[in-house]
Amino acid sequence: MTDKASGQGTLGWFLQRISGIFLAFFLITHLNVHHLFHDITTSGLINFGSVQENLSSSFWWQVFYFLFVPFVVFHALNGIWAIIADYRPSGNAAIFLRAIFWIVGLVLIVIGAMTLINLFGGGV
Amino acid sequence: MPIFSVFRYNPEDGSDAFFQEFEVPEKKGMAVLEGLYYILENLDATLAFRSSCRQGVCGSCAMHINGQYRLACETQVAKMGNFVRIRPLAHMTVIRDLVVDMEPFFRQYEAIKPYLIPAEEPGDREYIQSQKDRRRIDHYVDCILCGACYGSCPVVATDEKYLGPHALMKGLRFVDDSRDGAAYERLAYLSTDNGIFRCHTIFNCQQVCPKDLDPTGAIGKLKMKSVWAKLRGKLPKTG
Numbered sequence: 001m002t003d004k005a006s007g008q009g010t011l012g013w014f015l016q017r018i019s020g021i022f023l024a025f026f027l028i029t030h031l032n033v034h035h036l037f038h039d040i041t042t043s044g045l046i047n048f049g050s051v052q053e054n055l056s057s058s059f060w061w062q063v064f065y066f067l068f069v070p071f072v073v074f075h076a077l078n079g080i081w082a083i084i085a086d087y088r089p090s091g092n093a094a095i096f097l098r099a100i101f102w103i104v105g106l107v108l109i110v111i112g113a114m115t116l117i118n119l120f121g122g123g124v
Numbered sequence: 125m126p127i128f129s130v131f132r133y134n135p136e137d138g139s140d141a142f143f144q145e146f147e148v149p150e151k152k153g154m155a156v157l158e159g160l161y162y163i164l165e166n167l168d169a170t171l172a173f174r175s176s177c178r179q180g181v182c183g184s185c186a187m188h189i190n191g192q193y194r195l196a197c198e199t200q201v202a203k204m205g206n207f208v209r210i211r212p213l214a215h216m217t218v219i220r221d222l223v224v225d226m227e228p229f230f231r232q233y234e235a236i237k238p239y240l241i242p243a244e245e246p247g248d249r250e251y252i253q254s255q256k257d258r259r260r261i262d263h264y265v266d267c268i269l270c271g272a273c274y275g276s277c278p279v280v281a282t283d284e285k286y287l288g289p290h291a292l293m294k295g296l297r298f299v300d301d302s303r304d305g306a307a308y309e310r311l312a313y314l315s316t317d318n319g320i321f322r323c324h325t326i327f328n329c330q331q332v333c334p335k336d337l338d339p340t341g342a343i344g345k346l347k348m349k350s351v352w353a354k355l356r357g358k359l360p361k362t363g
């Protein structure tokens with residue numbers, strides 16, 4: 001198998017599935033906790049304060065959301081990358097696009113983390 | 125009398141492609157291929173198409189018949205109704221009428237090294253294979269390389285480097301063969317950007333396969349095998 005071919009897609013494909021399964025779990029939990037079973041007659045309207053209170057109840061909510069953000073970002077960007085790969089960007093274009101994806105991904109994770117720090121730190 | 129509407133194209137006379145209609149007298153149990161022979165022998169001797177065995181074994185006569193890729197020799201005219209529209213296989217250059225240039229198809233097939241690569245020097249006796257081991261590849265050995273899956277695959281349509289359902293399924297045929305010694309090298313090659321991970325599980329190939337094989341499922345199996353090999357650190361690097 002010496003024919004010239006580019007890199008392998010095994011890991012990207014696998015991680016896309018794994019992150020997808022995690023996201024299903026994250027999303028169902030998130031919806032359950034914040035939206036589906038929220039009874040406004042007893043708990044009042046959902047707002048920043050109520051969410052903040054809800055989530056401060058356990059340290060594990062912090063772990064949960066700090067994991068949620070990178071998983072979403074990875075799954076989204078890796079998915080777009082899979083579409084781009086179908087169009088076979090040339091070597092340089094692929095390197096350039098990958099760099100952009102890394103930058104966008106890191107920026108999004110930092111923004112998400114800052115929001116969460118704010119939320120859990122008690123700020124508004 | 126069924127009407128055969130046949131794709132005609134002759135690059136040598138410089139005219140555009142068109143559909144030509146022929147009236148073909150129907151006989152009981154008549155296959156589409158027989159209809160094409162009737163046209164060739166009685167109505168228009170310039171019609172070009174491929175065929176050989178007339179019994180679904182050689183894979184020469186795959187074409188697009190009434191909305192689906194089929195073997196002309198295995199398709200009953202009676203089941204097609206009174207109007208039979210025939211086009212050549214897609215995604216390959218038409219040489220003339222229903223004959224396409226299969227070169228890309230066989231180039232992709234060759235790329236997966238469709239022959240045994242034994243782990244050791246071959247001895248002077250035949251390789252022993254248990255019936256159980258043989259049954260694992262039974263399904264894939266049946267492929268007759270007709271090109272129906274290749275013509276139906278939308279990924280092939282947009283990406284000429286994609287190996288295609290036929291080559292990938294034959295890849296599994298050798299990965300799963302107990303006599304073959306190059307499974308990981310094969311998996312590594314099949315996992316590149318030309319291979320299994322470009323498949324979007326569209327199932328066209330499985331739907332059209334005249335031998336009722338399952339290239340989509342085979343590609344799925346290869347993906348899992350590739351992942352396991354990768355996780356166990358056995359997948360050689362490529363490129």
Ligand code: FES
Pocket residue numbers: 174175176177178179180181182183184185186195196197198
């Ligand atoms: S003529 Fe051989 S498969 Fe149809």
